[in-house]
Amino acid sequence: MAKVVIDALLARFPRIAADPYQGPGGDDVVFVRKDQIVEVCRFLKTDPGMAFNMAPYITAVDYLGQEPRFEVVYNLYSTSLNHRVRLRVKVPEGDAVLPSVCGVWRGADWFERYCYDMYGIRFTDHPDLRRLFMYDEFVGHPLRKDYPLRGRQPLVKERELTEPYRGPGAASPDQA
Amino acid sequence: MASEHDSLPVIVTRKDEALGALQQMVSKSLGWARKYSLFQYPFVTACCGMEYMTVGASRYDLDRFGAALPRFSPRQADLLMVTGTVNCRQAPILRRVWESIAEPKWVVAFGVCASTGGFYDNYATMQGIDRVIPVDVYIPGCPPRPEQVIDGIIMLQAKIQGQTHKIIERKALPIAGREPYEP
Ligand code: SF4
Numbered sequence: 001m002a003k004v005v006i007d008a009l010l011a012r013f014p015r016i017a018a019d020p021y022q023g024p025g026g027d028d029v030v031f032v033r034k035d036q037i038v039e040v041c042r043f044l045k046t047d048p049g050m051a052f053n054m055a056p057y058i059t060a061v062d063y064l065g066q067e068p069r070f071e072v073v074y075n076l077y078s079t080s081l082n083h084r085v086r087l088r089v090k091v092p093e094g095d096a097v098l099p100s101v102c103g104v105w106r107g108a109d110w111f112e113r114y115c116y117d118m119y120g121i122r123f124t125d126h127p128d129l130r131r132l133f134m135y136d137e138f139v140g141h142p143l144r145k146d147y148p149l150r151g152r153q154p155l156v157k158e159r160e161l162t163e164p165y166r167g168p169g170a171a172s173p174d175q176a
Numbered sequence: 177m178a179s180e181h182d183s184l185p186v187i188v189t190r191k192d193e194a195l196g197a198l199q200q201m202v203s204k205s206l207g208w209a210r211k212y213s214l215f216q217y218p219f220v221t222a223c224c225g226m227e228y229m230t231v232g233a234s235r236y237d238l239d240r241f242g243a244a245l246p247r248f249s250p251r252q253a254d255l256l257m258v259t260g261t262v263n264c265r266q267a268p269i270l271r272r273v274w275e276s277i278a279e280p281k282w283v284v285a286f287g288v289c290a291s292t293g294g295f296y297d298n299y300a301t302m303q304g305i306d307r308v309i310p311v312d313v314y315i316p317g318c319p320p321r322p323e324q325v326i327d328g329i330i331m332l333q334a335k336i337q338g339q340t341h342k343i344i345e346r347k348a349l350p351i352a353g354r355e356p357y358e359p
Pocket of ligand 1: 222223224225259260261286287288289290294317318319320
């Protein structure tokens, strides 16, 4: 479906994109190197032949026991040309830091917060990298495979409501 | 050897008995009045809410038991129906809702999630709402059948009917911002 996209990616970024294959369901998948992910994404969004104007789903995977351990998966979709592509980015455990693609797709904001919350993968240049689901007092990252299955944490106090129309945490120091 | 003091306890016992009988009467009628006018606050967080709506709707009709009207402000309610999964992040909110309900108040844990955490035995879910608030009736089931809910309501009504209300010495209530009144 998106053979054109894969070919264009491989031709344009020969050192960065590699090992394309077609995943189950027919999506085309390609591995991208970690440091250049923003350039690849910007190309995919701005090039008229690609026009990936939407990032419907960005998530992470923990392959415990493998090296590199983590992987961030970008599922991209073009509403005008109706094609999809999936980028897989390997992230080593010791250096789980990735450039953020929020500057390319604004909607990537909460997906990256999710990856940070659940897997502890940090994103540089993210506008507001806080936990998305868990509370600030939570220790650890629950979707990591080595998080204890019954890891309980103490209940926390209710947070002060400083901005009644925007909810707790709206005026948190890391956003100011 | 009868003295004046020996007859005193008899009088005291009679007063106790009289008070006790009055107290029973008051308790009975108060319990009767309260058990048929349960105003619920639905704390609906998950799928059990569907079943809750069924119980309230015409087929099962909780109105037959006087528990028909959900109030969406805890200040107007006296039965807190915790219906669904409560996660750790929501626990303080549940606690605050329970605190803002005026006495007398009762709590029903609706479904296994609210009662014990259910099969969500994980990092995010609170393992039963009784970790933060006291619960009167637990209704098991995932989700419970409406008949089970009605059974739970009837059990709660029996409990309310059996509660005693102490007749106490009347005391002036302290007014906020002023010294307590000492007669
Ligand atoms: S008990 Fe079952 S139906 Fe009820 S909230 Fe939990 S999972 Fe949903």
